[in-house]
């Protein structure tokens with residue numbers, strides 16, 4: 001996974017190398033100045049090589065700080081984050097349905113996308129800087145006083161062991177914290193939402209006690225996490241600052257013993273201290289990074305799933321003239337099966353059945369949101385739907401469900417979202433759709449309000465149907481579009497759908513009696529099978545259909561609508 005992250009934003013990666021070089025040389029400049037300064041103060045003369053080293057470091061540092069840093073700032077981090085974001089969003093759009101669970105995951109993923117930049121602008125440069133300084137420390141120490149190298153190496157090993165031991169404890173502490181947080185959140189919400197019921201029943205004191213216990217439990221778990229984090233910091237500090245202290249003592253001892261000059265001891269100590277302080281920074285960043293890793297892994301899973309889907313669904317189609325269905329439909333278990341069903345332009349086909357029988361499942365399968373359990377949906381007698389790229393398929397198919405989605409803007413903005421019609425107003429007149437707009441003072445420029453709040457449900461549905469029709473697809477699926485609106489608007493929309501079906505493939509999913517009566521080709525999901533007929537034949541031959549009809553008639557009578 002680290003390799004995959006490394007490969008993101010490749011073309012801009014050189015900017016990180018420039019940034020790294022600038023940062024690294026400015027860090028080493030401090031060491032060079034201290035080392036040369038100590039020679040100047042203690043020996044009254046400076047080795048000429050320092051002039052060259054300091055001069056070069058100073059030049060690079062100044063160029064970096066004054067010119068490059070401004071232009072180059074985090075160039076790779078920005079490009080790599082954008083690269084990951086593009087790949088993720090592309091994959092997400094290909095594979096999404098818009099259920100609330102998916103929206104929740106999307107929110108989490110977007111947060112991860114924001115936080116992933118730390119990898120490119122901080123963690124990688126810190127690791128590389130650590131390696132570069134490490135090489136300098138090793139080479140210089142081996143040349144000047146090899147035995148001194150043992151101390152930082154031992155300190156780093158000790159640090160690794162300490163952090164490794166804490167890791168296991170950390171997972172347990174974090175899990176306990178998350179559990180108590182979830183529990184507390186649920187309890188709080190339950191109590192809060194049901195407060196008036198609790199008060200009416202005089203039970204608020206009992207729940208207050210529960211709530212108090214939960215908060216105490218939560219407080220303790222939170223303190224546990226804080227304690228653990230402090231312990232980790234203490235161990236890191238103990239190992240690294242302890243190593244620096246011990247190194248200084250050892251250097252002092254070497255100077256007294258005469259095996260090291262004082263100026264070399266000062267130089268080596270400064271260099272090693274800087275290296276160990278970088279380790280301290282790295283320890284913190286890696287902790288942040290490790291906790292983000294599972295979330296980043298999820299982003300790559302979404303991307304990989306979509307890539308896999310892409311390679312198996314690479315076909316395109318120019319026009320849909322025929323759709324044949326055969327197979328089993330459902331989520332994990334078969335809801336119903338189809339032996340044979342064909343949709344062609346020129347005939348309106350209805351689909352009905354009891355609630356939960358799987359009508360919307362068929363629509364979702366056609367929209368490629370779920371897969372067939374077995375069998376196939378064949379297009380134009382030649383291509384299997386599951387081999388068609390979803391984005392290409394959506395150019396040919398339009399779905400409209402019972403819930404209308406309108407966007408804050410004018411009626412015209414909403415109608416023309418996906419419009420292919422240059423002469424769209426004439427098309428609406430021909431269809432006798434959205435005629436209510438003529439009575440509005442601002443006509444098509446009337447604002448609809450958030451999600452169409454300024455319009456009636458029937459008017460909203462007319463706009464949604466009109467928008468679907470103006471997008472000029474080959475195939476239309478209308479799922480209960482006449483169900484939740486007044487009979488007058490529902491009749492008008494049914495007329496429009498019938499008109500549309502004269503030259504388009506149209507499937508109307510409905511249980512509304514007035515619709516069912518007018519459909520000459522009607523499929524009923526009955527006992528997990530599809531039965532075909534028209535209103536009269538189904539009523540005669542299928543008791544379940546007869547029952548559905550009589551239930552609806554009773555409801556209509558009770559509502560005074562019949």
Ligand SMILES: Nc1ncnc2c1ncn2[C@@H]1O[C@H](COP(=O)(O)OP(=O)(O)OP(=O)(O)O)[C@@H](O)[C@H]1O
Pocket residue numbers: 331332335353354355356357358359360361362
């Ligand atoms: N995402 C899902 N995962 C698993 N099962 C689901 C999912 N969505 C729906 N179902 C189940 O599939 C079955 C059929 O649902 P579907 O929405 O297709 O029925 P329907 O005939 O359209 O019903 P209605 O007329 O009430 O809208 C139901 O039992 C439902 O609980």
